[in-house]
Amino acid sequence: MTEETPGFDEKPDVPSGATPEDAEPKAAPSEGAVPAGDAAAAAQTAGLTAQLDQVRTALGERTADLQRLQAEYQNYRRRVERDRIAVKEIAIANLLTELLPTLDDIGRAREHGELVGGFKSVAESLETVAAKMGLQQFGKEGEPFDPTIHEALMHSYAPDVTETTCVAILQPGYRIGERTIRPARVAVAEPQPGAQTVKADEAEAADDKESGGPEEG
Numbered sequence: 165m166t167e168e169t170p171g172f173d174e175k176p177d178v179p180s181g182a183t184p185e186d187a188e189p190k191a192a193p194s195e196g197a198v199p200a201g202d203a204a205a206a207a208q209t210a211g212l213t214a215q216l217d218q219v220r221t222a223l224g225e226r227t228a229d230l231q232r233l234q235a236e237y238q239n240y241r242r243r244v245e246r247d248r249i250a251v252k253e254i255a256i257a258n259l260l261t262e263l264l265p266t267l268d269d270i271g272r273a274r275e276h277g278e279l280v281g282g283f284k285s286v287a288e289s290l291e292t293v294a295a296k297m298g299l300q301q302f303g304k305e306g307e308p309f310d311p312t313i314h315e316a317l318m319h320s321y322a323p324d325v326t327e328t329t330c331v332a333i334l335q336p337g338y339r340i341g342e343r344t345i346r347p348a349r350v351a352v353a354e355p356q357p358g359a360q361t362v363k364a365d366e367a368e369a370a371d372d373k374e375s376g377g378p379e380e381g
Contacts, residue, residue: 257345260299264338264346267294271336298340303333303348313337313344318351328354 270287273279279287302313309316309328317334325331330350337348 253340253343256297257340257343260294260297260338260340261345263290263294267291267338268335300339301336302339303330303336303350305330305333309350309352313339313347314352315347315349316352317349320351320353321356322353323356325353325355328352 267290270279270291273283273287307330309330314330314337318332320331322329322331329352330348331353332351333348334351335349337344338346
C-alpha cells in the first residue's frame with residue numbers, strides 16, 4: 165500500500181467553531197494606503213489649526229481695539245487737563261484784572277508817601293498774594309516802545325533819543341506768564357525830525373577827517 169504524501173491541496177486544520185474565512189490568510193495592506201486612524205488624526209489637526217488661526221485673528225482685532233481705546237483715553241485725559249489749566253488761568257486772570265484798579269491806587273499812594281501804618285501792611289499783603297498767583301508788573305522809563313505791550317497815551321519829540329522810547333510810565337502793565345492782561349500806558353518820545361540826518365552827516369564828516377579828507381579828483 166502506497167503512503168500518501170500530504171500535498172498543497174490539503175487544507176489546514178480549522179479549530180472547531182471557526183469559520184472557513186478565519187483559516188484563510190489575510191492580505192497585507194497595500195503600499196501608500198493611509199490607515200483610518202491617521203486620517204482622522206490629520207483631519208482633527210487641520211480643524212484645530214483653523215480654529216487656532218481664527219482665535220489669533222480675533223485676538224489681534226481685540227488687541228488693536230484695546231490699543232485704539234487706550235490712545236483715545238490718553239488723548240481725552242490730556243485734553244481735559246489742558247482745558248482745566250486754561251479754565252484756571254482764565255479765572256485767575258479775571259480775578260486779578262478786577263484787582264488792578266486797587267493795585268493802581270496802592271502804587272499812587274506809595275509814590276505820594278501815603279502808604280503807611282496798617283494800610284501799608286494790607287497793601288503789601290495784597291501785592292504778595294497777587295505775585296504768588298503769577299501777576300507780574302512791567303513797564304519802565306527809557307525802554308523802547310513796543311506796541312504789543314505798550315499803549316501810548318502821550319507823544320512828543322526829544323533830541324536825545326534815537327528811537328521811539330517810553331519816557332514816562334503813566335500806568336504800569338501787568339501780565340500772567342506770557343499773557344498780557346493790561347498793556348503799560350506810557351508817554352513816548354520820538355527823535356526830532358532831521359536829527360538823524362544831522363547825526364549821519366556828522367558821522368560821515370568825522371570819517372572823512374579820520375581818513376584824511378575827501379579824495380581829490
